[in-house]
Amino acid sequence: MGEPRLEPDPPLIEVGPAELDDDGLDPLRPGTAPPARRRRQGVLFWLAVGWLGVVVFCALFADVLPVPDPNGQNISDRLATPSADYPLGTDGLGRDSMARLVHGARVSLTVSLTAVVVGMSVGGTLGMVAGFTRGLFDTVLMSVINIILAFPGLVLLLVLLAYVGQSLSVISLVIGFLSIPVYTRVARANTLAVAQREFVLAAHTMGATKLRLLFREIAPNVVLPVMAFGLVAMGVIIVLEGTLAFLGLSVEAPAATWGGMIAEGKRHLHSSPHVALIPSAAMFLTVLSLNFAGDILRRRFDVREANL
Amino acid sequence: MRAVLRRLPPLIATLLAVSFLTFLLTSLLPGDPAEQILGPQSATPERLAAVRAELRLDDALPVRYVRWLGDAATGDLGRSYRTNQQVRDAIIERLPVTVQIGGMAIGFALLVAVPLGMISAYRSGGPVDRVVTGGSFMLLSIPSFMMALVLILVFAVNLGWLPATGWTRISDDLGQNLRAALLPAASLAVGELAVYTRLLRSDMIGTLQEDYIALARAKGMPTFWILLRHALRPSSFSLLTVVGLQVGAVMTGSVVIETLFALPGVGRLLVDSVYQRDLIMVQGIALVVAVSYVLVNFIVDIVYSYLDPRIRHGRTAART
Numbered sequence: 184m185g186e187p188r189l190e191p192d193p194p195l196i197e198v199g200p201a202e203l204d205d206d207g208l209d210p211l212r213p214g215t216a217p218p219a220r221r222r223r224q225g226v227l228f229w230l231a232v233g234w235l236g237v238v239v240f241c242a243l244f245a246d247v248l249p250v251p252d253p254n255g256q257n258i259s260d261r262l263a264t265p266s267a268d269y270p271l272g273t274d275g276l277g278r279d280s281m282a283r284l285v286h287g288a289r290v291s292l293t294v295s296l297t298a299v300v301v302g303m304s305v306g307g308t309l310g311m312v313a314g315f316t317r318g319l320f321d322t323v324l325m326s327v328i329n330i331i332l333a334f335p336g337l338v339l340l341l342v343l344l345a346y347v348g349q350s351l352s353v354i355s356l357v358i359g360f361l362s363i364p365v366y367t368r369v370a371r372a373n374t375l376a377v378a379q380r381e382f383v384l385a386a387h388t389m390g391a392t393k394l395r396l397l398f399r400e401i402a403p404n405v406v407l408p409v410m411a412f413g414l415v416a417m418g419v420i421i422v423l424e425g426t427l428a429f430l431g432l433s434v435e436a437p438a439a440t441w442g443g444m445i446a447e448g449k450r451h452l453h454s455s456p457h458v459a460l461i462p463s464a465a466m467f468l469t470v471l472s473l474n475f476a477g478d479i480l481r482r483r484f485d486v487r488e489a490n491l
Numbered sequence: 492m493r494a495v496l497r498r499l500p501p502l503i504a505t506l507l508a509v510s511f512l513t514f515l516l517t518s519l520l521p522g523d524p525a526e527q528i529l530g531p532q533s534a535t536p537e538r539l540a541a542v543r544a545e546l547r548l549d550d551a552l553p554v555r556y557v558r559w560l561g562d563a564a565t566g567d568l569g570r571s572y573r574t575n576q577q578v579r580d581a582i583i584e585r586l587p588v589t590v591q592i593g594g595m596a597i598g599f600a601l602l603v604a605v606p607l608g609m610i611s612a613y614r615s616g617g618p619v620d621r622v623v624t625g626g627s628f629m630l631l632s633i634p635s636f637m638m639a640l641v642l643i644l645v646f647a648v649n650l651g652w653l654p655a656t657g658w659t660r661i662s663d664d665l666g667q668n669l670r671a672a673l674l675p676a677a678s679l680a681v682g683e684l685a686v687y688t689r690l691l692r693s694d695m696i697g698t699l700q701e702d703y704i705a706l707a708r709a710k711g712m713p714t715f716w717i718l719l720r721h722a723l724r725p726s727s728f729s730l731l732t733v734v735g736l737q738v739g740a741v742m743t744g745s746v747v748i749e750t751l752f753a754l755p756g757v758g759r760l761l762v763d764s765v766y767q768r769d770l771i772m773v774q775g776i777a778l779v780v781a782v783s784y785v786l787v788n789f790i791v792d793i794v795y796s797y798l799d800p801r802i803r804h805g806r807t808a809a810r811t
Contacts, residue, residue, distance in 0.1 A: 330508040334781045335739035337746055338761065342777045345765040346516060422634040426747050429636050430762055449640060449751070456644050463637045471632035478628075 228479050231472035238469055242288040250282040253439045262455040274447050274458050283439035284465055290433070290440045291469070294355045295420040299413045301359025306366025307409050313367065314374030315397050325371075328364040336361060337426065344432060351434050354427065358420055369412045370405055377404045407480075414477030418470040425466055441466045495793055502789050509785060510563065513778045514556050528572055528770050542572070568775035573767050578775035581760060588658065588756035589749065593741045595672055596679035597734060604684050608691030609718050612726075615696050623688060630685035635744040639678035639751050646674060656753040675752045679744045683737055690733055695726040728799055735791030739784050 241248065257277035265272045271280040313321040331339075343357050377383065378401060386400050421441075427433040428442025441462045448459025525542040543549065546569075547558070562569070568578035607627075611620035647655035653674050659667035698704065699722055707717045746758035753759075757776060764772040 326508075330505060330512060333505060333509050333785050334512075334777065335742040335784055337743035338777060338780050341746065341761055341765050342516060342773050345768060345770065345773045418632065425634060426636060430747060430750060432762075432765060445637065445640065452640065452644055453648055456648070459640055460644075463640065466634070467632055467637065470634075471629060474628065474632050 228476060231475045234468055234472045235476065238288050238465075239292065241285040242292040245286045245289050248285055250285050251279045253282040253286040254278060254437050255282075262451055262458065264455070264457060271461050272455075272457055274444065275451050276447075280444070280458065280461055283444055284441070284462060286439040287441040287444060287462065288465075290351065290428075290438065291421045291424055291466075293351060294358065294424045294433075295417040297352075297355035298359035298362060298420050299417050301356060302362035302366045302416070303409060303413050305359075306363040307370040307405070309363070310367035310370025310372075310409075311374045311397065311402060311405055314371035315378055315393075315401060321371075324367070328367055331361075331364050337423065340423070340427070341432070344427075349427075349432060349434070354424065354433060358423060362416060362420070365416070366409060366412070370409050373405045373408050374401055377401050411477050411480035411483075414473050414480065416477075418473035418477070421466065421470055421473070498789065498792060502785070505785055506782060507560075509781045510560055510778060511556060513774055513781065514559055516774055516777070563778060568778065569771045571764075571769050571772045573764075573769040573772070578772050581772065582757060582775060582779055585755055585757045585760050587661075588754050589742075589745050589758060591661070592672055592675050592679065592748065592754065592756065593738070593745055595676035596683060596741055596744075597737075599676060599680035600683035600687055601734070603680075604687035604691060605723070607684075608688045608695060609723065611688070612692045612695035612699060612722075613714070613718060615692070620692075624692070627685035627688045630681055631689075633681065634747075635678050635682055636747045636751055638681045639674070639748055642674050642678055658752075658754045671752075671754075675745075675748045675754060678748055679741055682744065683741065686733065686737060686740075687730060691726060691730050694729055695722055698722045698726045701725075724798070728795060731791055731795055731798070735788045738787045742780055742784065 255278065257273065257279075259277065260269065260273050261275055261277040263269050263273040263277075269279055269281065271284065273279055274283070309324060313324045334342075340357060340361060343361075344354070347353055347357065383396060383400050386396055391400070424433055424440070425442035425445070428440035429446045431443070431446065433440055433442060444462035445459050445466075448456075448462065451458050525539045525546070525548055528542055528546075529538055547555065550558075566579050568582070570577055571581065574581075607623050611617075611623040614620055643655045646653045653670055655674070658671050661668045704717060704721055707721050712721075742758070745756060746761055748754070749756040749759040750762050757780070761773065761776045761780075763769075764776065
């Protein structure tokens with residue numbers, strides 16, 4: 184303590200758990216996390232990974248899985264509750280919820296993966312270079328980034344979408360572009376910490392070039408924490424895409440999206456709450472799994488917390 | 492006062508940069524801005540010429556920026572080409588709703604988060620702490636619109652206690668106004684609550700290890716007094732900063748929540764303007780939102796320096 188100013192990483196879109204420093208250990212007894220607790224965390228971790236595996240599988244094989252047409256309407260069976268014919272019921276137009284869920288996973292994952300890859304590669308590189316070279320580049324870059332972060336995320340996203348229109352690729356790229364600043368900050372912070380460690384100094388003394396220092400010594404140590412952050416960011420982006428879809432501003436209807444399904448279900452909240460609750464549960468579990476896995480990996484890779 | 496003055500130049504620089512970015516949005520559009528502003532349906536040659544003349548689009552970019560900034564500074568954000576309403580009036584009309592919902596949400600969240608964070612920090616590792624930590628982790632994974640649906644389902648549909656949609660102005664009926672504001676504010680508060688609790692908990696765990704806490708305990712002070720008087724204040728500084736930063740998240744959340752609950756706020760105005768491609772309105776809202784966000788964090792910074800004696804007395808102790 185005694186730090187008068189703690190500067191938390193500013194929110195990507197909303198503050199995810201990665202920004203909050205919480206190692207979950209008892210501070211009064213450092214390093215004595217009971218083994219029983221660690222094992223239980225392991226089970227939860229694999230449950231999270233398992234669920235993510237299911238979601239990825241659905242997204243990859245949505246077209247070949249034995250589910251009906253996600254846009255096929257069956258008016259006589261509208262708002263059906265889960266049954267043998269419709270494992271998760273149907274929505275207000277008689278479309279199979281299971282099929283829409285499976286196809287919606289594809290949109291969620293495409294947007295979040297593309298955005299994370301764009302944000303991570305551009306932002307990560309910028310942050311690493313800025314943290315390593317410092318100086319003018321660092322100063323200019325960080326002020327630009329602080330200005331972009333002055334706009335609340337969804338507001339800037341909506342504004343940009345108003346100008347450029349909406350399609351799967353545009354939405355993915357715009358979200359990716361908007362997440363560059365956060366990755367830059369994470370990568371820069373980690374680079375600053377790594378650059379001071381002995382092995383970097385040793386390599387430097389042995390006459391390694393700056394380029395070599397950056398890519399062979401520093402980068403491997405920065406990539407992992409940035410990727411762990413990327414998992415948490417994926418959750419944030421799935422929520423963001425869900426929010427857009429909920430507002431009807433994501434991919435054009437009738438394409439199935441989780442947010443769109445929730446919005447559709449909202450109309451039937453009185454009579455058939457399951458129509459909204461099932462996609463909500465899917466989104467919640469996915470985001471929770473991403474947060475959980477990301478949090479554990481982040482804790483493992485965070486140089487500031489690792490025992491040096 | 493000196494603290495305020497010292498922070499003014501960076502504040503002005505940020506505000507200028509933010510305004511420039513907002514301005515660029517309409518000016519860097521592909522194609523003819525006038526055509527974009529009018530939209531494909533209503534873009535007759537005469538109207539295009541009228542828009543071009545009104546916005547003086549033939550001038551150079553810096554000239555237009557300075558003029559736009561001058562207008563914006565005097566409160567003239569232009570006029571919507573869709574509804575013909577002054578952007579300023581449209582925003583002022585809807586601002587109270589957004590401020591009320593957001594303020595109530597942050598208030599609720601703090602009201603719950605401070606005791607929860609304190610308890611779980613005091614008994615960190617204990618059963619209460621595990622429930623609070625686990626619970627707040629789950630809450631972080633629930634988007635506000637999902638929370639809103641669950642709250643509507645429980646309190647409006649099943650129990651019928653509160654309205655699911657609609658708004659009553661404070662000036663018309665305070666009771667009805669609060670009833671209408673309760674569910675939206677609660678939906679927004681849930682995510683905030685989780686963020687604040689986690690932050691206060693981890694900060695306070697650090698504070699509780701300080702020597703002066705041990706001294707207070709040795710003097711035989713009651714626990715709640717130690718927590719409240721000795722531990723809460725030094726632990727609340729980063730909470731304050733994050734509350735400021737989270738205003739952005741609350742603004743983001745209110746965009747969805749206002750749409751969901753059909754509230755006449757700025758967030759809903761933004762969504763409607765995006766639907767209608769009302770670019771001048773979108774630009775105006777973006778400017779107002781970003782400027783308010785920057786100003787809120789500026790104020791937090793100032794308040795912060797008054798609360799923290801280490802900063803107030805200019806001794807930036809042990810800061811590297």
